[in-house]
Amino acid sequence: MADHGLKFEIESKTVAEFRTLDKSGELILQPEYQRKAVWPERAKVSLMETILLGYPIPEIYLAYETSPEGEQTASVVDGQQRLTSLLEFLNNAFTLVGLEDERLREKFEGKLFKELPDDVRREFFQYRFPIRRLSNLADEFVRAVFARVNRVNMVLTEQELRNALLPxxxxxxxxxxxxxxxxxxxxxxxxxxxxxxxxxxxxxxxxxxxxxxxxxxxxxxxxxxxxxxxxxxxxxxxxxxxxxxxxxxxxxxxxxxxxxxxxxxxxxxxxxxxxxxxxxxxxxxxxxxxxxxxxxxxxxxxxxxxxxxxxxxxxxxxxxxxxxxxxxxxxxxxxxxxxxxxxxxxxxxxxxxxxxxxxxxxxxxxxxxxxxxx
Incomplete structure (x- = not known):
């Protein structure tokens, strides 16, 4: 088994923490090897419904890099579509149309995030995503992880894998x-x-x-x-x-x-x-x-x-x-x-x-x- 000194720490982050990372510029949603955001709106709504229901979501891979000056960034290796959709919803970019859960549909169908009740929004911000943290890895290893995770999940096209592995x-x-x-x-x-x-x-x-x-x-x-x-x-x-x-x-x-x-x-x-x-x-x-x-x-x-x-x-x-x-x-x-x-x-x-x-x-x-x- 190859040993590259890779560190894969398991942690979690709340929706509120992701919003703070994004606002501060520390969250890099689309590294050079990542594809563009392509999820249709129905997939985005389904993710928001999952969060509202409190159901689990597959872990997100973040590659952390710390500069000699102590500045830190977190690049999204896997989970870009999920986080992009999440931040779009928090910014009221789309409404909850097509909810499957009957209870949620009765309460929130057609609503923007800002139109949800205060207690619902507060709970939404406290939802935790499981995180796989990659710390200070060389670019080649981050790309390899990205390609392998997505190859296993079968979500990338061949060209998207080439973009990741062959810059x-x-x-x-x-x-x-x-x-x-x-x-x-x-x-x-x-x-x-x-x-x-x-x-x-x-x-x-x-x-x-x-x-x-x-x-x-x-x-x-x-x-x-x-x-x-x-x-x-x-x-x-x-x-x-x-x-x-x-x-x-x-x-x-x-x-x-x-x-x-x-x-x-x-x-x-x-x-x-x-x-x-x-x-x-x-x-x-x-x-x-x-x-x-x-x-x-x-x-x-x-x-x-x-x-x-x-x-x-x-x-x-x-x-x-x-x-x-x-x-x-x-x-x-x-x-x-x-x-x-x-x-x-x-x-x-x-x-x-x-x-x-x-x-x-x-x-x-x-x-x-x-x-x-x-």
Missing amino acids: GPFNDFLKDCAAHQISTKSGIFSGERRSRGGDLEFYAEVFGTCIFGLSNKKTELSERYDKISADFEDYQSRSIEFLELLTTLSEIVKWVGRTRWSNIVDMFTLLHVSWGLRNELGNASPNQKMQIQDLLDQFQRTVSVMKRDSENGEAAGVLESLADMVDMPVEKVKKIVKDYTSGIRNSSDLGSRRVRSQQLALVLSANLKGCLSD
Whole structure:
């Protein structure tokens, strides 16, 4: 059994003590490795109901750190969702809606914390949480505890575990990608996906694909992530190129309404194919970029129409327009679009990814050759 001199003291804290810690700035609710608060309101209300009933709650892990000057902070290793919800309720951020206990529902349904009777609020403040105290541990051990506790509890996504266990330059790069204007313009990530690290995982997978080639997401993402994270200096220059590509595409693509490029599957393919053509895209003139913009817009429209109904009159029109742009026979373009559309099914499968990338590359390369030679 490994001995790192770890100290895990068991104690308890009242709701009032947590409020005091938070007000003094000593409570760090969201350390860098923690996920964002994602509990739905029904879960928050259920926790408040548990406290009102005086029922027990699973222990909270706090990592205490004391400075040479005697200043102390307590970082939440496990229990962030519970404590965030608790403090929100104390600040009257939500009401008690959907209480399950009949007695409590009759008395407190729809009430804010400040609207509860004085004796109830006083008792609420005296409720004790069981605490597992971690004292002055090295950051790596705190992260390891965080990841292991949450892995056992099965409450974190794989990316949230990576964020905890693999901080550093690669993680910072992924955050830069997620914060890039292309993420906002495309509207590709829902609030829930962002809150669970799905945006970071997406860019990690795309970047890994650009470096190592297409793969099946389930089999190689973690291995690639570990490799890049461990040797990020080797990939520094390409990370800069990748961010530059995001800027180029954010300016070239027509982000009007929600297009196919706002879907994870299609954006993945666009980024992968564009990586192979990044020099041509980056060196294109303003006029040439307009042509590329029109092509990408026409391509995504054609895919959407063909996906709905490949035999209607609208499909014939969009196919002809796309064929003119790339100077190919209509039948050839029709096959390209059909093959791309077939690759949307089983979207993370290696074969499907390969088909989508091959077909988009055919169209984009043909257009680039034409407009760059003008």
